[in-house]
Amino acid sequence: MASDPRKGWHERLFGGFSKTSSRLGDNLGGLFGKAQLDAATLDEIEEALIASDLGPATAARIRERLAAERFPLGLNEHALREVIAREIAAVLAPVAKPLEIDAFPRPQVILVIGVNGSGKTTTIAKLAHWLTEQDYGVMLVAGDTFRAAAIGQLKVWAERIGVPIISGAEGGDAASLVFEGVRQGTEKGIDVLIVDTAGRLQNKAGLMDELAKIRRVLGRLNPAAPHNVLLVLDATTGQNALSQIEIFGREAGVTGLVMTKLDGTARGGVLVAAAEKFGMPIHAIGIGEGIDDLRPFDADELGRAIAGVRA
Ligand SMILES: Nc1nc2c(ncn2[C@@H]2O[C@H](COP(=O)(O)OP(=O)(O)OP(=O)(O)O)[C@@H](O)[C@H]2O)c(=O)[nH]1
Numbered sequence: 001m002a003s004d005p006r007k008g009w010h011e012r013l014f015g016g017f018s019k020t021s022s023r024l025g026d027n028l029g030g031l032f033g034k035a036q037l038d039a040a041t042l043d044e045i046e047e048a049l050i051a052s053d054l055g056p057a058t059a060a061r062i063r064e065r066l067a068a069e070r071f072p073l074g075l076n077e078h079a080l081r082e083v084i085a086r087e088i089a090a091v092l093a094p095v096a097k098p099l100e101i102d103a104f105p106r107p108q109v110i111l112v113i114g115v116n117g118s119g120k121t122t123t124i125a126k127l128a129h130w131l132t133e134q135d136y137g138v139m140l141v142a143g144d145t146f147r148a149a150a151i152g153q154l155k156v157w158a159e160r161i162g163v164p165i166i167s168g169a170e171g172g173d174a175a176s177l178v179f180e181g182v183r184q185g186t187e188k189g190i191d192v193l194i195v196d197t198a199g200r201l202q203n204k205a206g207l208m209d210e211l212a213k214i215r216r217v218l219g220r221l222n223p224a225a226p227h228n229v230l231l232v233l234d235a236t237t238g239q240n241a242l243s244q245i246e247i248f249g250r251e252a253g254v255t256g257l258v259m260t261k262l263d264g265t266a267r268g269g270v271l272v273a274a275a276e277k278f279g280m281p282i283h284a285i286g287i288g289e290g291i292d293d294l295r296p297f298d299a300d301e302l303g304r305a306i307a308g309v310r311a
Pocket residue numbers: 114115116117118119120121122123150199260261262263264286287288289293
């Protein structure tokens with residue numbers, strides 16, 4: 001019997017977030033079972049939530065909810081985790097937006113940006129796979145011309161997924177490659193063009209200039225392009241991911257986020273902090289290195305995974 005892919009995802013999601021939810025449990029440990037939810041206990045809970053990367057605004061929000069609710073039998077672990085799950089879901093619901101591919105014009109252009117090692121290349125592969133599964137014709141552009149290895153890696157993925165790729169020589173001009181991508185994409189009737197970009201933040205000015213140039217070239221071909229600018233973030237960097245949203249959001253016209261490596265890190269709470277602080281759409285999360293490990297998410301389900309509440 002074929003395995004149910006939804007069930008598989010649910011299990012991987014809860015498994016992936018297990019370090020995050022157990023860290024939350026460790027931080028809250030001494031507070032379970034307190035008979036009184038007095039101000040001092042609420043303060044301690046709020047601090048534990050902040051220490052779990054959920055962000056000060058969400059921590060304050062959960063504190064308020066706990067203060068407003070009555071726990072006649074004392075605050076047991078399950079009740080506390082349930083409140084946390086609900087409030088996290090409320091923070092995530094407005095930003096949990098799957099990537100939308102408009103019907104016109106074709107190709108839709110998705111520019112993928114982020115610092116080196118954030119999981120950009122793998123995310124592009126997963127995204128291409130997700131789109132081809134929905135019958136979109138996808139083409140990749142190896143726009144990280146700064147590193148030969150990045151070009152090679154993307155080519156391997158393209159072959160594995162079975163999508164065409166436009167690539168040039170190391171050190172080539174990324175903007176002209178993108179131009180060529182749109183030209184060929186239009187000619188071949190491609191639906192979605194996914195463009196990889198360099199991620200060397202150590203040369204921030206150069207990087208931002210290059211992204212601006214790519215955007216200018218795209219804009220000349222079609223004023224609405226790029227239709228999406230996705231910022232890929234590595235959850236394991238914790239609060240650092242927030243400053244990347246700030247920098248790239250200000251300078252590179254980010255339209256949405258993808259957070260990767262949420263499996264195997266205890267810092268998954270940062271996804272909630274990002275949602276609360278920036279309110280930007282979060283299109284998908286990555287919970288593994290496999291091609292199927294990137295998906296849009298359901299806010300309620302993710303709230304339970306982070307808070308460690310089994311359905
Ligand atoms: N556990 C886990 N690993 C991931 C995930 N996404 C990517 N990775 C791994 O993270 C490493 C870096 O990913 P890349 O896709 O090469 O990152 P990049 O941002 O393109 O990096 P550069 O090529 O150095 O610019 C690889 O070993 C990936 O397999 C994820 O969701 N979970």
